Amino acid sequence: MLFTRDVELGLQAAVGLVNTLPDVTDSGEDGLATMEQLDTWFEREAFTGERRRDARELSSMRALRERLRGLWEADTDEQAVERVNAMLRDGQALPQVVDHDGVGWHIHATRADAPLADRVMVEIAMDWVDVLRQGERPRMKTCAADDCDAVLVDFSRNRSKRFCDVGNCGNRMNVRAFRARGAAAEEESR
Numbered sequence: 001m002l003f004t005r006d007v008e009l010g011l012q013a014a015v016g017l018v019n020t021l022p023d024v025t026d027s028g029e030d031g032l033a034t035m036e037q038l039d040t041w042f043e044r045e046a047f048t049g050e051r052r053r054d055a056r057e058l059s060s061m062r063a064l065r066e067r068l069r070g071l072w073e074a075d076t077d078e079q080a081v082e083r084v085n086a087m088l089r090d091g092q093a094l095p096q097v098v099d100h101d102g103v104g105w106h107i108h109a110t111r112a113d114a115p116l117a118d119r120v121m122v123e124i125a126m127d128w129v130d131v132l133r134q135g136e137r138p139r140m141k142t143c144a145a146d147d148c149d150a151v152l153v154d155f156s157r158n159r160s161k162r163f164c165d166v167g168n169c170g171n172r173m174n175v176r177a178f179r180a181r182g183a184a185a186e187e188e189s190r
Contacts, residue, residue: 002136002139002155003127003130003131003134003136004106004130005103005104006103006107006127007127007130008153008155009045009103010123010124010126010127011124011127011128011131011140012045012153013047013120013123013124014068014124014127014151015150015151015153016044016045017032017041017045017061017064017065018065018068018069018072018150018151019150019151019164019166020041020065021065021066021069023149024149024151024166025166026166026167030062032061032065033062034058035053035058038057038061039053042116046101047116047119047120047123048100048101048108048112049110049111049112049113049114049116049119050112050113050114050116051116052115052116057115057116057117060115060116060117061116061117064117067083067087067121068121068124070083071083071124071128072140072141072142072151074137077132077137080132081132084125084128084129084132087121087122087124087125088109088122088125088126090118090121091109091110091114091118091119091122091125092114092118092122093122093125094110094111095108095109095126096108096109107126108123109122109125109126110122110123138154138159139153139155139159140153140154141153141154141161141162143162143163143164143166143169144162144169144173145163145164145169145170145172145173146173148163148164148166148169150164150167150169152164152165
């Protein structure tokens with residue numbers, strides 16, 4: 001096992017949140033524009049704690065996406081560490097061991113009644129602590145498709161995952177390469 005189950009879930013939640021940005025979604029539309037979309041993300045990612053379900057909560061979650069994307073865009077481990085530490089400070093991290101929903105013992109780093117965006121930011125920052133401590137930042141990737149900026153976490157054994165799960169990018173790039181080879185072969189035969 002590369003990461004503990006709770007860290008994997010947190011990293012996947014971060015990917016899911018960042019990949020709602022308008023420049024990442026297939027449609028080019030904001031994937032977190034409504035409270036219903038936030039509710040869907042919250043339920044899918046199984047975050048716990050208090051919800052306010054108001055415009056401020058939605059706005060703060062939308063703003064958090066770019067900050068999280070910055071973790072993937074960090075050029076060095078040191079730059080990623082600076083961003084993680086800033087998130088922990090800003091979210092007033094207070095690590096504590098908890099057990100709920102069959103996950104087993106794990107760490108929550110904020111109060112259950114902290115604002116949702118603070119809880120999400122701090123929990124994901126804590127997950128990135130594990131990524132950095134284990135030297136696994138190369139697993140935090142941006143989709144290799146030339147027309148996609150989605151982020152992903154490569155959980156494969158050999159670090160071979162290249163494409164995101166947002167827009168069928170792997171299949172699209174394979175079809176494009178197949179067609180290019182066919183066109184090149186046709187050109188050669190002339």
